Amino acid sequence: MNRKTIEELAVGDKASLTKRFVEADVAGFAEVSGDRNPAHMDEAYAQTTIFKTRIVHGMLVGSLFSAILGTELPGLGSIYTNQSLKFTKPVYLNDEITATVTVRELILEKNRVVLDTTAVNQRGEVVIVGEAVIMPPRKEPK
Secondary structure, three states: OOEOOHHHOOOOOEEEEEEEOOHHHHHHHHHHHOOOOHHHHOHHHHOOOOOOOOEOOHHHHHHHHHHHHHHOOOEOOOEEEEEEEEEOOOOEOOOEEEEEEEEEEEEHHHOEEEEEEEEEOOOOOEEEEEEEEEEOOOOOOO
């Protein structure tokens, strides 16, 4: 795990995580979240929707950003304060998604980092865009 303070970050820093979403991920997220929308859980129902097959929960896909921010950039000790998400394309079972966070702005006086968040599928199509605001860890006293 990484741990970067605001002084160790620079505009343009980025980190990514890639994950293939499978049946067990969707079932586990439905169990934890309580979101058992048939668009995610029932193939027969999903075939009647505009997607024509089951889709992965958008918030499950969006959680990749949390993993990156909490473990890689800025990493351990970071506090998530804000996240916007726009779901631009559906994610289907077995899609491989690469989520990327990129430092856009450092607000030193408030110890805040503004990051662009983007997720793309294996075809390079953007499935989520957004913005995160993080309080990175503070310098450890010497």
